[in-house]
Amino acid sequence: MTTAPNAATGTAPNAPADTATVRIPAPDGTPLATDLCLPATPGPHPAVVIRTPYSRTAHRAELRGWAAHGFAALAQDVRGRHGSPGPWHPYRDHEESDGAATIAWVREQAWSGGGPVVAVGSSYAAHCALVTALGAPGDGRPDAVIAAVPALGLADTAREPAGPERLRARAGWWAAHGDRPDSAPDALAHALAENPRLLEHLPLTRLPDHLGRPLPSWPGLWDHRVRGGIVRRGSASRLPLLAVGGTRDPFAEDTVELWRGWGGPARLLLGPWGHRLTAERTELAADRVNLGALYVRWSRAALAGRLEQDRRGAITLGGSGRWHGVRQGAAGEPSTRAAIWPFDAPAGLRLVHGAEFTADPGRPVRSDDLSVPAPAPGVPADRCLLLSPPLPRPLDLAGPATARFHATADTPAADWAVRLTALDPAGRADPLAFGIVRRADPPGEAVEISVPLGTLGRRLPAGTRLRAEIAGHHFPAHARNPHTGENPVTATRLAPSRRAVRAPGSALHLTVVARRRYVEPVPEICR
Structure with missing residues (x-):
């Protein structure tokens, strides 16, 4: 994971004071280097705390933005990083206790007056914010939390839900x-x-x-395999949560699961962004949101108790400038419906080649190459390839997608990777969804395999074709399954695996917008 961009919060009439560096003692006395920026007006002030391993100095513009809007703003180097001494053990030690000590220190300051605190962070810093928010009640726990593209834990970041590294x-x-x-x-x-x-x-x-x-x-x-600890703890929290993610972020499903399972008032913003919270294509400019202004407005609403006690949010319909409103557990008619694209129907996905293919870790299907090689005489296919007819009309996708198919493998351990790509009328390829699962089925036995493809948010124009690839590897994004039954992390031998996919009974399952519920994302998030 990388550092998400600073959420610069714009201008305000009163310029804040300069940023000062202070040392906040951890429970064992370790001095944690912290940049502090106070509003120009007299306190007490609500506070914002950012704890990061990516250097507190990268947040100075963000701190000034928060301070300009009346928040005391702090950015701290976590223990063992940059200006803070001590051992650096990512995810495993100190983040919860050091975060609690920092927030308790904030509440002791005259400019705070014991007032409310918002824990804010992106990526690893979101992990810091969340574990602090889920700590013991008291002065060391914040009053609200903003978690953007959250890296939830060691196992959550290192492995897919079904195991692949x-x-x-x-x-x-x-x-x-x-x-x-x-x-x-x-x-x-x-x-x-x-x-x-x-x-x-x-x-x-x-x-x-x-x-x-x-x-x-x-x-x-790689020894850590138990995922979902923060999501489980979050179900008992009653604090307000703002979860921000991107449909192109590898941690998008963790963001959605965090929001879906949170016990307090929770808001989800899922935009057309990658892990840096930026769009990768210029045509996605229509979907822009001023995240800094959103964070300020949401924080004020959360600290004032103005958020409704539900889970709601907005998902981009990427490239259209439209956002689809979502509510978890809301009553009434659903605004989406399931759409099934069979593998053996003219209006679904047509098998192009590779009903039988060889997953060879010596020549794996690559994650960094969207091109699909044409079959060569005498060379076995390396993937199963399926293609849809052109869409007769635009299609809005907003929700989970899954590939379910019947297949066999001749090895005792097999990964099944599914990549879904949108091909525009000119044939240009744009990644749409991806999923990978690890299976241990009896060799040669036909089984049904379900591969979750994440939460989609996209408008596909008329004329778009959907291309689906089913393969045994997705390298180097994911480690190669050696097909020997050994742990892919410690294996030293590789073996090819013969695969077969049966089209009858197999299908792509998408969630499409049935009843348009367009929303303005910022007002939807802040009420």
Whole structure:
């Protein structure tokens, strides 16, 4: 995960004072380097606390924006990072207790007057905000939490829900931030430039040997398999939550699950963004939201108790400038419906090739290449490929998608990766959805496989075709399943796996907008 952009909150009549650096003592006395920016007007002030491993100094413009709107704003280096001394053990130690000590310190200050505090963060900083919000009641717990593109925990970030390892993202993050007090954001990119096959070396636990610097915590990362701890704890919380994510963010489903399971008033904003909360295409400019202004307005409503006690939100219909309103557990007619695209029907997905294919970890289907090679004589297909006819009219997608198909594998352990791509009338490819599951079925036995593809938010114009690929690998985004039954992280041998997909009874399940409920995202989030 990378640092999300600063949510600069715009201008206000009263300029804040300059940012000052203070040292806030952790429970064991460790001085945590913290930048503080106070409003120009007299207090007491509500406060905003950001705890980050990505350098507090990157948030100075954001702090000034908060202060200009009447909030005392703090950004703190977590223990062991940048200006804060101590050991750095991501996700495992200190974040909850250090966060509680920081918020208790804030409430002791004259400019706070014991007033309300909002815990705010993006990515790892969202993890810090959430564990502090879910801590013991008292002065160390905030009154509201904003979690953007949240990295919920070790297992949540390292693995997909069904087990496959998120290799490329974790290698990049650990190379940049692991086992060091500072950051080298491009460390993996530089290593790959020198050795493009770096991530192919086996076993994966020896990756630091090829990076040129020690990463003692790297092998232990993969020992963590229990996901969902923060989501489960959040079900008992009564604090207001604003969960912000992007349909192109690999942690989007964690954002949705956090919102869906939260016990207090919860709001979801799911935009057409990646992990940096920025759009990857210029035509998505119509979907822009001023996140800084939203955060300020939502915080005021949350701290004043003006939020309705429900779970609601807005999902982008990417590229259209429209947002679809969602409510969890709301009564009344649903605004979406399930649409089934069979694999063996003219109006569904037509099998192009690869009803039988070979998943070979020696030549895996790559995650960084959307092109699909034409079958070569005498060379087995490396994926099952399906294609829809052109859409006769625009289609709005807003909700979960799933691929369900009948298949066989000749190996005792198999990954099944499904990639859904939108092809515009000119044939240009745009990623739409992806999912991967790990199965351990009897070799050669036909089974039904269900692959969740996440929550979609997109308007597809007329003439768009849907392309579905079913493969055994998605490398280097995900580690290669060796097909030997060994742990992919420690395996040293690779073997090909023969696969077969049966079209009858198989289908793509999408959620389409049946009754348009367009909303303005900011007012919808703040009421």
